[in-house]
Amino acid sequence: MNINEQVEYLMQGTEYGDEKLKQNMAEELRTRLLECQKEGRPLRVYCGFDPRKADLHLGHTVPMRKLRQFQELGHDVTFVIGNYTSLIGDPSDKDVLRPQLTHEEVEENARTYAEQAFRILDKEKTHIRFNAEWLAGISFEQLIRLASNFTMQQFLTRENFKLRWEKGDAIYLHETFYSLMQGYDAYALKADVQVGGTDQLFNIMTAARKIMEFMGEKPNIALILGILPGTDGVVKMSKSLGNHIPINTDANDMYGKVMSIPDMAMAQYYRLVTRLTPPQIAEIEEGIKNGSLHPRDAKMRLAREIVSAFYGDDDAINAEKVFIETFQKGSIPDNIPSFKNSENNTIIDILLTTGLAKSRSEARRLIDQKGVRFEGKVIDNANDVLPGNGVLQVGKRHFLRIE
Secondary structure (H helix, E strand, C coil), rough: CHHHHHHHHHHHCCCCCCCCHHHHHHHHHHHHHHHHHCCCCEEEEEEEEEECCCEHHHHHHHHHHHHHHHHCCCCEEEEECCCHHHHHHCCCCCCCCCCCCHHHHHHHHHHHHHHHHHHCCCHHHEEEEECCCCCCCCCCCHHHHHHHCHHHHHHHCCCCCCHHHHHHHHHHHHHHHHHHHHHHHHHCCCCCEEEEEHHHHHHHHHHHHHHHHHHHCCCCCEECCCCCCCCCCCCEEECCCCCCCCCCCHHHHHHHHHHCCCCHHHHHHHHHHHHCCCCHHHHHHHHHCCCCCCCCHHHHHHHHHHHHHHHHHHHHHHHHHHHHHHHEEECCCCCEEEEECCCCCCCCHHHHCCCCCCCHHHHHHHHHHCCHHHHHHHHCCCCHHHHEEEEEECCCCCEECCC
């Protein structure tokens, strides 16, 4: 890609809430690309991830997908694990105080983060850094100097702090440190570009750029990405809301969940979590608009693209076949796993043994919600023993042939 094509590709999916600000960032990106080209070096790009939870969903992967695009264009990518910022927790997208994690909890969550990230990022081209490397050594004097760049009004007028202030909820002083710490991350890495979601606008556009200039570095370019909606197509994807698409699931489940999103959310999904370029996405949107491409077919391509990125082309194609057989034809898929049952196994034993439920409580919840069927009949009792051979169905997308 030439410079202009790179800028278009890398700015895809960005949102700033201000078109002029977006244009300014695009122009800064173009200028920095030209400067780096003259210097014969790649852009230094990073994104920080706080391992406050061990399991990731599709929404978490949006900035990882953007980092992968930078890698494809030959730029230098650093994946920062915020083992120090996690001790506070980013208040940007919460209107309540985040619980403080212990070092042990952060380390435990961090173990799985990089492993999951490498399902998107090129492992050989990714630098993994922990921000305790530079944040743990900051002195109180340095903290005072960093804090002198900001006013309390800048923090108290931020939406989530403002909401808490108006409700009379406590806002703790240590929460304001988060932006300073993230800004120092950018300085420590001498970053040309920092990637983050719209909830990071203040941390990147204000804190990081101000601190980098204060410390004598060029301010980094903020690539602010839109927030991926959940399967409802409206609210931010969240495990607690049940509208998430986990990445540690299986191809059939991921395909089916993508197919469940409303048509209005397709454009955001295409821009934020696929490998397609702006011209390819524009062609799909034009096809839907002029009627040459049915929205159902566009969504099937979307599901295939997303599943393929995580599980490969073969699994994506098979997941599409299963979806068509199960939902469009209303039949049981032919290619489903088998389980050799014994007389003593209860329903809950089978669900746990085969991984269809991760815990006894999850298995009971599936059964209580009428989500488990045997030969089409709803299972009511978790302690039931299956009467013989047949097909066990869990939820809409998981089938198991009992022998």
